[in-house]
Amino acid sequence: MLQLEKIKEENKDILRLIGEVDASNSVLLDQSMQEILEQGTTFLLIDGSQLSYISSAGLGVFMSYLDDFSERGIRFAIFGLNEQVSEVFKILGLDRLIQIAPDKSTAIKLAHES
Amino acid sequence: MIKTSTLPLGRISLLLAIIVWLALVLVDLVRIFGMINNLDSGISEEVTWILEILFFIFVYLVYRRIFWKTRQSDFLTLIWRGVSNGLFAAAAGLLTELIYLAFGESKIGTDPFLKNVFYHINFAWTSAFLISTALLWKHLILYQKNKQVVNQWQVFELSMLGALFFVFFNNNNFDYSFLFGLVILLIISILLAGNLKWIPYLNFKEKWKLLLFLFLILLCAGFLFYRVLNFGNEERIQINLTDNLFLMALFGFVFAYGLFSFLVTLFNLPTSSVFEQKLTEAINFQKLSQSIQPEESEEQVLDILLDSCISASFSDGAWIELNPKEQFIVKNPLRFLEESTRAELNSLIPQVHQTWVHGSTAELPHPQTIRLNHPNYKSALLLPLVVNKSILARIVLIKEVKEGFNKEMMSIIGTFARQACISVENHRLLNQAIENERYQEELKIAQRVQKALLPLHLDHPDSFDICAYSNTADEVGGDYYDTYQVDENHFVLIMGDVSGKGTSAAFHMAQMKGVFQSLIQLGLRPAEFMEKANSALSKCLERNHFITASIFEIDVVHQTFCHARAGHIPTLWYKASERTAEFISMEGLGLGIVRNLTYKNHVHEKTFDYQPGDILVLLTDGILEGRNDTGEQFGYKRIKKIVEEHPQKSPIDLQQVLIDSLHLFVGGDGMIDDDYSLLVVKFK
Numbered sequence: 068m069l070q071l072e073k074i075k076e077e078n079k080d081i082l083r084l085i086g087e088v089d090a091s092n093s094v095l096l097d098q099s100m101q102e103i104l105e106q107g108t109t110f111l112l113i114d115g116s117q118l119s120y121i122s123s124a125g126l127g128v129f130m131s132y133l134d135d136f137s138e139r140g141i142r143f144a145i146f147g148l149n150e151q152v153s154e155v156f157k158i159l160g161l162d163r164l165i166q167i168a169p170d171k172s173t174a175i176k177l178a179h180e181s
Numbered sequence: 182m183i184k185t186s187t188l189p190l191g192r193i194s195l196l197l198a199i200i201v202w203l204a205l206v207l208v209d210l211v212r213i214f215g216m217i218n219n220l221d222s223g224i225s226e227e228v229t230w231i232l233e234i235l236f237f238i239f240v241y242l243v244y245r246r247i248f249w250k251t252r253q254s255d256f257l258t259l260i261w262r263g264v265s266n267g268l269f270a271a272a273a274g275l276l277t278e279l280i281y282l283a284f285g286e287s288k289i290g291t292d293p294f295l296k297n298v299f300y301h302i303n304f305a306w307t308s309a310f311l312i313s314t315a316l317l318w319k320h321l322i323l324y325q326k327n328k329q330v331v332n333q334w335q336v337f338e339l340s341m342l343g344a345l346f347f348v349f350f351n352n353n354n355f356d357y358s359f360l361f362g363l364v365i366l367l368i369i370s371i372l373l374a375g376n377l378k379w380i381p382y383l384n385f386k387e388k389w390k391l392l393l394f395l396f397l398i399l400l401c402a403g404f405l406f407y408r409v410l411n412f413g414n415e416e417r418i419q420i421n422l423t424d425n426l427f428l429m430a431l432f433g434f435v436f437a438y439g440l441f442s443f444l445v446t447l448f449n450l451p452t453s454s455v456f457e458q459k460l461t462e463a464i465n466f467q468k469l470s471q472s473i474q475p476e477e478s479e480e481q482v483l484d485i486l487l488d489s490c491i492s493a494s495f496s497d498g499a500w501i502e503l504n505p506k507e508q509f510i511v512k513n514p515l516r517f518l519e520e521s522t523r524a525e526l527n528s529l530i531p532q533v534h535q536t537w538v539h540g541s542t543a544e545l546p547h548p549q550t551i552r553l554n555h556p557n558y559k560s561a562l563l564l565p566l567v568v569n570k571s572i573l574a575r576i577v578l579i580k581e582v583k584e585g586f587n588k589e590m591m592s593i594i595g596t597f598a599r600q601a602c603i604s605v606e607n608h609r610l611l612n613q614a615i616e617n618e619r620y621q622e623e624l625k626i627a628q629r630v631q632k633a634l635l636p637l638h639l640d641h642p643d644s645f646d647i648c649a650y651s652n653t654a655d656e657v658g659g660d661y662y663d664t665y666q667v668d669e670n671h672f673v674l675i676m677g678d679v680s681g682k683g684t685s686a687a688f689h690m691a692q693m694k695g696v697f698q699s700l701i702q703l704g705l706r707p708a709e710f711m712e713k714a715n716s717a718l719s720k721c722l723e724r725n726h727f728i729t730a731s732i733f734e735i736d737v738v739h740q741t742f743c744h745a746r747a748g749h750i751p752t753l754w755y756k757a758s759e760r761t762a763e764f765i766s767m768e769g770l771g772l773g774i775v776r777n778l779t780y781k782n783h784v785h786e787k788t789f790d791y792q793p794g795d796i797l798v799l800l801t802d803g804i805l806e807g808r809n810d811t812g813e814q815f816g817y818k819r820i821k822k823i824v825e826e827h828p829q830k831s832p833i834d835l836q837q838v839l840i841d842s843l844h845l846f847v848g849g850d851g852m853i854d855d856d857y858s859l860l861v862v863k864f865k
Contacts, residue, residue, distance in 0.1 A: 089854065090681050090682050090683070090854075093681075097725070119812070120806075122681075122806070122854075122855065123678070123680035123681060123727075123729075123802065123855075124680055124681040124682075124725075126680065126727075127680045127681065127725040127726055127727060128725055130725065130727055130774050131724040131725035133774075134776075151814065155802075158748065158749075158750060158751070159727075159729065159748040159770070159771045159774070160747075160748045160768070160769055160770030160771055160774070160783055161770075161771075161774070163768075163770065163783060164770070164774065164775065
C-alpha cells in the first residue's frame with residue numbers, strides 16, 4: 068500500500084510517501100512526480116519518514132528524473148528515510164547522486180548547496 | 182434348444198387363436214346339431230368353456246405382442262388403433278344385421294347353424310376389440326405410474342383372471358354371484374379410471390381428435406354390447422358365449438375408462454391453452470439455458486429471448502435495443518411493429534426509464550411496467566438485460582390493453598431474461614478463458630526461453646566448487662548469473678539483477694546477457710567491464726530501469742579474485758582462517774543510472790587474496806527482502822549467521838540451507854515478492 072501526499076510550502080513542493088513502494092504501485096509515484104514537475108516546481112523534497120520499504124522499481128522512478136532535475140535546475144532531496152530504506156539507496160549508489168538527509172532542514176540546506 | 186426370443190410369438194398366438202376359434206365353432210355346431218335332433222353329441226359344455234377361455238388367452242397374447250412392438254407410439258396413434266378395432270367389430274355386427282334383414286324369415290334367415298357361425302364371428306371380433314382396448318387402457322393408466330397404481334392394476338388383472346374361470350363356478354348362469362362379481366369388477370374399473378395423467382400432455386388440437394376417437398370407441402362398445410344382449414336374449418341360441426363374466430367386466434372396464442377419459446378431456450379443453458403455454462415456456466427456458474456454442478452468437482440468444490417474452494406475455498409488439506457500447510447487432514430488433522411506430526412509442530417512454538442509454542450503470546434498473554399515452558397501445562414492459570453489472574440491452578414489450586402485464590408474466594419474463602443473461606455471460610467468460618489460456622501458453626514459452634538463458638553448466642576448475650539457484654516471482658524474471666573461463670587459470674563470475682520484475686525485467690535480462698557475453702570476450706578488467714556495460718546498457722534500458730551487477734575474476738594460481746560491484750547487493754565472503762563472514766563493502770553505482778561517461782567515477786575494483794575453504798555467496802535483493810508475516814526482512818545478518826554456522830557444507834548443501842531458511846522465515850503468510858538468485862563458490 069502506498070499513499071502519496073503533496074504539500075506546498077512557500078517555494079517548495081513536498082511529496083510525502085506513506086507505506087511501501089513496490090513494482091505494482093511505482094506507477095503512482097511516477098505520476099505524482101510527473102504532475103509536480105509539470106506544475107513547474109523548482110524545489111522538490113521527498114518526505115520518506117513514513118516509507119517502510121522501497122523496491123528497485125521505486126528506485127527506478129527517482130532515477131529516471133535525475134536528468135530532468137539537473138537540466139531544469141530543480142533542487143531535489145530526500146529526507147527522513149529509515150535505516151533499511153536508506154541502505155537500499157546506498158547499495159545502489161544513489162546516495163552519490165541524490166541528496167539524502169536525515170531531516171527536513173538538513174535536506175533544504177543540502178539541496179541549496181548542490 | 183430353441184431360444185424363446187427368436188420365436189415369432191405374435192404369429193404363433195394368432196395362429197393358435199384362429200385354430201381355437203375354429204375348434205370352438207365346430208364343437209358348438211356339433212353340440213347344436215345334437216340339441217336340435219335330441220341326440221347326445223357326446224361333447225359336454227365344459228369343452229366350449231375351455232375353448233372360449235383359450236381363445237381369450239390367445240387373443241390377449243396376440244395384442245400384448247402388438248402393444249409391445251408399438252409401445253413407443255404417441256397416445257393418439259395407439260387410441261386410433263383401438264378405434265379401428267372397434268369400427269371393424271361394429272361393421273361386422275352391422276353387416277350381420279343387414280344380411281339377416283335381407284334374408285328376413287326365409288329358410289337361410291332362420292337356419293340355426295348359419296346363425297351360429299355369424300354369432301361366433303361377431304363374438305371373435307367383439308372379444309378382440311375389448312381385449313385390445315383393455316390393453317390400450319392399461320398403457321394409459323400406467324402412464325407416469327406409481328406403486329399404488331401398479332398395485333391397483335395388478336388387483337384388477339387378478340380379478341379378471343378369476344372372472345375368466347368364473348364360468349366353471351356358476352355354470353354360465355345369470356345369477357346373483359354373477360352380478361356380485363360384475364359389481365366388484367366394475368368398482369375396480371371405476372377406481373382405475375381415475376388415472377388420466379396422460380390427457381394434459383395433449384395439445385388443444387389433439388384433444389379434439391381424442392374426443393372424436395373416444396366417442397367412436399364408446400359408440401362401438403355400446404353398439405356391440407347392445408348386440409350381445411340381444412343375442413343372449415334370443416331363445417334359439419342355446420349356446421351362449423357372451424353371458425360371460427370376463428366379457429361383461431371387460432365391457433364395463435372399456436366403457437368406464439372411455440367415458441371418464443372423454444369427460445375429463447372435454448372439461449380439460451378450456452384450460453388446455455394454459456397448460457400448453459406453460460409447456461412452451463418450459464421449452465423456451467430450456468432453449469435459453471443451453472449455453473451458447475462457440476459458433477453461435479449472442480444475437481441468437483437475444484432473438485430467442487425476444488420471442489419467448491412475447492409468447493409468455495401475449496404482447497402485441499416488441500423491440501429490442503442494444504446498448505450502443507455493444508459490439509454486435511441484432512438483425513431483427515422489431516416484432517409486429519413498424520419502425521415509425523416504434524420511434525413513436527419510444528418517445529412516449531419517460532426519460533427516467535431511458536437511463537441506460539446515457540450509460541449510467543450506478544443503479545441497475547429492474548423490469549418495469551409503464552402506461553403509454555398512445556391511441557393503439559396502452560401499456561409497456563421495460564426489461565433491462567444485465568450482463569456482468571452493465572446493461573447489455575433492453576427489451577420493450579407493448580400491449581394494446583391497459584395494465585396488460587400481470588405479476589406471473591413479469592416473473593416468468595424476468596426468469597427468461599436472467600437465463601439469457603447467464604447464457605451471454607457464460608459465453609463471454611468462456612471466450613475470455615480461451616484467451617487467457619492462450620496467454621498462459623505464451624508465458625510458458627517465455628518461461629522456457631528465459632530458463633534457457635541461464636547456464637546449465639557452470640565453468641569452474643578443480644580448485645573451486647560452484648552452484649547456483651534462481652527463482653522468479655512471476656513466470657519470467659530479471660535475475661541473471663553466468664560463468665566464463667578466460668583461460669586455464671582465470672574464471673569470471675557474474676551476477677545481475679534488473680530493477681522491477683516480470684516481463685519487462687525479463688526482456689532487459691536478455692539484453693544484459695547479450696551485453697555481458699560480448700564484453701566478457703574482450704578480457705576487460707572488472708571496473709572497465711562495468712564501464713562498458715553501463716555505456717551499452719544505457720542505450721538499451723528504458724529510462725526508469727537499471728541493472729545491478731557483481732563481477733569476480735578469479736585467478737586460481739595466485740589465489741586472488743578481482744571484484745567490482747555496480748549497485749548490486751554486496752557479496753558475502755566467508756574467510757576460513759577467521760571463521761567469520763563479511764559482506765564485501767565496495768563503492769559502485771548501478772548500471773543505466775548515469776548514462777554518460779562520468780560513470781567511470783562511480784565504479785571501482787579491488788583484488789583480494791583468498792584461502793582454501795573460503796566461501797563466496799553472491800545473491801540478489803529478493804533474498805534479503807523476503808518478508809515474514811510481521812513485515813520483517815530476511816536481511817544481511819541472517820545470511821551471514823547461516824554461512825558462519827555451516828562452513829563445512831558443500832556449496833550445494835549450503836545453498837539448500839539458505840533457501841530452506843528463507844522459506845521457513847517467510848512462512849505461509851509472508852512473501853517473497855521478487856526474483857531471487859544465489860551463487861555459491863567454495864575454494865579448495
